[in-house]
Amino acid sequence: MTSENAKTLDVIGVGLGPFNLSLAALLHPLTDIEAMFFESRDQFDWHPGLMMEDCTLQVPMMADLTTMADPTSEFTYLNYLHRTGRLYNFYFYEEFLIPRSDYNRYCQWSAEQMHSLRFSHTVTAIKANGEGYQVVVRDNTSQLETIYQARHVVLGTGSVPAIPEGIQHLKGNANCIHSAAYLQRRAELQASNSITVIGAGQSAAEIVLDLLDEQPQHGYEINWLTRGDGFLPMEYSKLGLEHFSPDYIDYFHQLPEATRDSIRKGQDLWYKGISDFTIGEIYNRIYRRSIGNKPVPITLQARSELLNAMAEGDGLRLAFEHRDQQQxxxxxxxxxxxxxxxxxPIPDCLSSMLDYFEKDSQQRLVINRDYTVASKVPLAGNLYVQNGELHSHGIGAPDLGLGAYRSAAIANQLIGRDHYVIRNKNVFQNFGVAEKWQGSSSRDESKAPELLSA
Incomplete structure (x- = not known):
């Protein structure tokens, strides 16, 4: 193991998904900060298992790495189009929702322009010391480990596939895959006689649509089940979208933990539903194939919870319960x-530091409003979190449209000045009691029922 003693970096980023890539882009033009970002993969590659040709982002193209923090940045999506000779093509394309594959290529192009990124490097350990943090990094090619010193660390390690509790034992079973690996396993799926898809979010719907397109050629049966209330559209009204704003984060974060958890339970369709377009395309495919009362080999069923599964022959037997009929x-x-x-999950590289940090009643890290992890003991530097604060900052945490804002807020703290403008009023509605009504009540709380009845 070697030690990088030349200088203490101002910040180290762990992981390079869209959010830490956004932070790297915003820090890139600043000459008074030394940053380095490490990623275990060989290159930037965003959800490669779901990169179907016709799929688009569910947010406008302005939700790129920098536009919502700095539209003049060299790393905007429009500048990418300009620099790669596709600006007029996009102009005539006249679409606000861009292809997911093009967003991925845009991020790859951006990464190629930055000098602070290190791919094929895995952060194996992070330890606090008097100067900030000691970060151990393994070069995946040489297997050599190097120790870096940084004043601050930003976690952007992203997410991992979630497997329902009752079928954890199917991990590793060749007949059970997560949607994250869909494209890599698509040919194998299409060679089978029956495919069952579980879930009712956008990823599930895109997979079902893709399977429908190839169904006549391959002849397999499709089953699509969900424990949810139905195959429902994502909330996409303009006032609903205002919940994906810094203003809503301000409101949500100051609520008690139990209140925040209760609110989020009712907000699934604001970020987990299916786009109207995808629902329409699925319905239209089924309708056209059913003309003349022809049977279409697809079964859709909601309110059906997968409880267990077991291998049977060359396939699987799945045990469900209908939540309404209790059947x-x-x-x-x-x-x-x-x-x-x-x-x-909390990344393994933090395992030696877990006792330093505050946790809530659900054993989740307590994340301060400024995206720092709350610590039980004084630490010399800050540990920031990108897209691990859904429980504390609300439904906008994984949304690309808030990525540049969060990165700008972190960047300003790292450099100790407001280089990027953070605006306080971005929406038309009030999420709490409006300022003009603050302190307007003089009633005795004990008489509330009387006042309401009056």
């Missing part, structure tokens, strides 16, 4: 696709 039933299938979302 148990079984589904036999060759292949199972779990579009069951992702979770955000």
């Amino acid at each position: 148990a039933f079984e589904v036999t299938t060759d292949k199972l696709v779990l579009a069951t979302g992702h979770r955000h």
Whole structure:
């Protein structure tokens, strides 16, 4: 193990998804900060298992790495188009929601311009010391480990596939895959006789649509089940979208933990639903193939919870319960696709420091409003979190549209000045009691029922 003693870096970023890449882009033009970002993968590659050709982002193209913090940045999506000779093509394309594959290529292009990024390097340990943090990094090619010193650390390690509790034992079973690996396993799926998809979010719907497109050629049966209330559209009204704003983060963060958890339970369709377009395309495919009352080999069923599964022959037998009818039933299938979302674990590299940090009643890290992890003991530097604060900052945490804002807020703290403008009023509505009504009540709380009845 070697030690990088030349200088103490101002910040080290752990992981290079869109959010830490955004921070790297915002720090890139600043000459008074030394930053380095490490990523274990060989290159930037955003959800490669779901990069179907026709899929788009669910947010406008302004939700790029920098536009919402600095539209003049060299790392905007429009500048990428300009620099790669595609600006007029995009102008005539006249679409606000860009192809997911193009967003991925844009991020790769951006990464190629930055000098602070180190791919094929894995952070194996982080330890606090009197100067900030000691960060151990393994070069995946040489396997050599180097120790770096940094004043601050920003975690952007992202998420991992979530597997339902009742079928954890199917990990590693060749007939059970997570949606994150869909494209890599698509040919294998299409060679089977029956495919069952679990989940009712955008990823599940995109997979079902893709399977529908190839179904006539391959002849497999599709089952699509979810424990949710239905195959429902994402909330996409303009006032609903205002909940993906810095203003809502301010409101949400100051609420008690129990209140925040209760609120989020009712907000799933604001970030987990299906786009209207995708729902329409699925319905239209089924309708057209059913003309003349022809049977279409697809079964859709909601309110159906997957409880258990077991290998049977060359396939799987799945045990469900219908949540309304309280009726148990079984589904036999060759292949199972779990579009069951992702979770955000605390990365292993922090294992030696876990006792330093505050945790809430659910054993989640307590994240301050400024994206620093709350510590039990004084630390010389800050540990920041990118996209691990859904429980504390609300539904906008994983949203690309808030990525540049969060990165700008962190960047300003790292350099000790407000280089990037953070605006306090970005929405038209009030999430709490409006300022003009603050302190307007003079009533005795004990008489509330009387006042309400009056």
